[in-house]
Amino acid sequence: MHPPPTFGSSPNLEALALQANRYHPEDGDSTANPISQPFCPMHEITFSTVDKPKLLNQLTSLLAEVGLNIQEAHVFSTADGFSLDVFVVDGWPYEETEELKIALQKEILKSKEQCSNQSPIPAVTVSEHIKEQIVSLPGCIEIPSDGTDVWEIDTRQLKIENKVGSGSNSDLYRGTYCSQEVAIKILKSELVTTEMLREFSQEVFIMRKIRHKNVVQFIGACTRPPKLCIVTEFMARGSIYDYIHKQKGVFKLPSLLKVAIDVSKGMNYLHQNNIIHRDLKTANLLMDENEVVKVADFGVARVQSQSGVMTAETGTYRWMAPEVIEHKPYDHKADVFSFGIALWELLTGELPYAYLTPLQAAVSVVQKGLRPTIPKHTHPRLAELLERCWQQDPAQRPNFSEIIDILQQIAREVADEGGDGRKGKSPGSFFSAIMRGHH
Structure with a gap:
């Protein structure tokens, strides 16, 4: 017998698991009756x-x-x-x-x-399609009578330099716009689909209305062929994920708290503006030359609906909240769960559930309540915060304004104790300013 995979298109993992259990009853489970199932x-x-x-x-x-x-x-x-x-x-x-x-x-x-032998989507229709989608989104700014948009980039002023990264649908370049150093995310024109256009227009719509020092700043977008791109400030120190896993960097407690406070402030601002990120992870946390950490990548972010709940599976499995994995309705608390996993990653320098595939991790998070193991010597207040952030019940998770208060309080205690819990010892980290300039 080959039971169906216990993950995938079904909106209810639990039902699939029960169905699989009928074929493979647990020892001592007298209720299961595999004989009654026809052999197929x-x-x-x-x-x-x-x-x-x-x-x-x-x-x-x-x-x-x-x-x-x-x-x-x-x-x-x-x-x-x-x-x-x-x-x-x-x-x-x-x-x-x-x-x-x-x-x-x-x-x-x-x-x-x-x-x-098939030809790609004609590029000429792309610009009109995007403009139509962005303009039709609620709360969008008016387009001036001359037909140009305030966020439309003048390509004559945009200089594209070296490639710094590549994703499935886009490439990331370093460059300049009007002499300012910028990051340029260019969609791969040969792969353009309706879904990609929808995500592109959604990202432009969300990014152009937000302004916070802990959110990567949107500068503009090109919606005219041949290049569809989003231009943002350039984050010189790259992603937290690369720092941890590629440069093998280690965050001491004062540094970790400073990063966590920056992220919490950015996320609190987004949530106050009814924006759910939906893919919060260390790869989407970027650091500028002043060591300020900012939330980035709004390709799958959404403005929260009036009802306050959303459904859809999006995000990255290792950081994804159980209600999102299960295709259940979810709200901004899904981001809090992801933040908890990212915070654990900062603490340990390890990939969440590194011994499992992303798919195995997702199934275990939902069906077995699996969570990363908190190291024994973790600051007790921080350990308690982690456990609250990744509660199975979203209502039991704190919101980001509460998380900021908790982190700032821990940071003050750590600073008073000398950085790592011992009085009189200097933190000794390149993130020495825990709180300075980040209130």
Whole structure:
């Protein structure tokens, strides 16, 4: 028997888990009756490939061409542009699959040939599409009568220099705009889809209305072909994720508290303006040349609805709140959960659930209440804050204004004790100013 994967398209993980348990009863579970289930052989086919638009449609058609009957499809995408597509199909009462592999390889080659003959989305329609979406969003600024927009970048003043990063849908460059050093996020024009345009317009809409010293500052956007881009201030010291995991940097307690306070202030500002980030993680926390940490990347951020609840699976599994993983309604407290995981990462210098795949971590967080292990010698107030941030019940989590108060209080105590709990000892960190200039 091949039970369906206990994760994926179903809005209720628990129901899938129960269904799987009917096939694999726990020892001593007399209620499960596997004999009553009819025997139905299945096969699971997994495609691992570079993510691209309409990939699921193409793979579904491909399997249908081979003559397979699909029972379930589960799609998982990574932040760096890869896709895992898992299909559960009606099987046959033996395990021989060599002929199937050969048939699939032939169909894949045929599919690739057909794709190469198709032309990409015409670039001319892109600008109008974005403008239409941004203007139709509630609360958007008026467009001046001359047809230009106050946030539209004059490309003659924009100089693109070296590439500093790359994602699945965009590349990040360093450059200058009117002699100011900037970061330029350019959409990959050959991959433009309706969904990407929607995220692009949403990001512009959100970023142009926010201004806070702990949120990366939006400068403008290009919505005219051939380059669709978002221009922001340049954050010279890069991401906290890179500092921890690539440069192997370690945050001592005063430094950690300073970073956490900066992030909390940025997030508190966003929440006060009804903006839910939805993908808060150390990769989206950037540091400028003055060691100020700012919240970045609003590609999947949303303005909270009137009802105060939202549904959709978005974000990155290792940092994602259980209610988001389960496709349940959620609100701004989902960001608080993600903040707790990021804070633990600052504390330990480790990747959350490093011994699990992102998918395994997500399932364990929901079904088993899994959380990272807090080190024994953690400051007790900080340990208590972590546990409150990642409570299963969102109502039990603090909001960011309370988190700021708690962190500032711990920072004062640590400063009085000399930086690491011992009186008279200097913090000895390049983040020596814990509170100075960050109230």
